[in-house]
Amino acid sequence: MQTTQNTGTLKLVVVSAGLGVPSSTRLLADRITESVRRELAGTGREADVRVVELRDLAVAIANNFVTGFPAPALEEALEAVTEADGVVTVTPVFAASYSGLFKSFFDLVEPDALTGKPVLVAATGGTARHSLVLEHALRPLFAYLRALVVPTAVFAASEDWGGTGDALTDTLPDRIVRAGRELAGLMATTERRTPAGPSPADLFA
Numbered sequence: 001m002q003t004t005q006n007t008g009t010l011k012l013v014v015v016s017a018g019l020g021v022p023s024s025t026r027l028l029a030d031r032i033t034e035s036v037r038r039e040l041a042g043t044g045r046e047a048d049v050r051v052v053e054l055r056d057l058a059v060a061i062a063n064n065f066v067t068g069f070p071a072p073a074l075e076e077a078l079e080a081v082t083e084a085d086g087v088v089t090v091t092p093v094f095a096a097s098y099s100g101l102f103k104s105f106f107d108l109v110e111p112d113a114l115t116g117k118p119v120l121v122a123a124t125g126g127t128a129r130h131s132l133v134l135e136h137a138l139r140p141l142f143a144y145l146r147a148l149v150v151p152t153a154v155f156a157a158s159e160d161w162g163g164t165g166d167a168l169t170d171t172l173p174d175r176i177v178r179a180g181r182e183l184a185g186l187m188a189t190t191e192r193r194t195p196a197g198p199s200p201a202d203l204f205a
Contacts (some may be wrong), residue, residue, distance in 0.1 A: 009046045013084035017091040017102035029090040035180025082113040086187035093125035097137045114147040118186035122154040131155035152179040
């Protein structure tokens with residue numbers, strides 16, 4: 001087991017499942033990333049950011065399910081997620097859930113790769129009523145993968161980009177700042193665990 005030190009660079013991987021160019025999903029991912037980077041900088045830490053655009057890996061993901069072998073670019077993306085100190089995940093809402101491309105990518109992540117790893121979940125959709133996807137789909141998915149999901153999830157509806165948002169909740173910028181602060185805090189304090197099987201000594205203990 002390796003413990004993260006209080007100085008140095010932390011690896012932040014951002015997984016964006018947006019399909020358009022540009023996309024509101026990538027825009028939200030970028031704003032969250034900047035928030036996390038800013039919060040880490042405030043504690044004297046730097047973030048080494050890797051953005052994984054699932055749109056560019058769609059064919060490779062489909063082929064992996066058929067052949068059982070990842071293409072080099074997909075393998076690099078999966079390794080980046082596995083080795084990250086923290087992960088930001090952002091998906092558009094399709095049929096009241098995460099996109100199929102988003103789910104397919106995380107189906108390929110090794111079962112223990114996210115165990116204890118800080119993860120921030122976020123989504124974009126046309127209206128605020130889709131925000132329930134955060135609690136009914138995304139949070140259960142990463143809880144199943146045993147990730148450490150930050151308390152604040154971020155949903156951006158079309159009206160949120162104007163800065164007003166729902167009168168009963170914080171504005172989108174406020175939610176991004178709070179979620180970024182939570183992820184940065186967990187990244188700076190959580191022990192990094194490398195998935196591994198039992199040692200020979202454990203087998204005979």
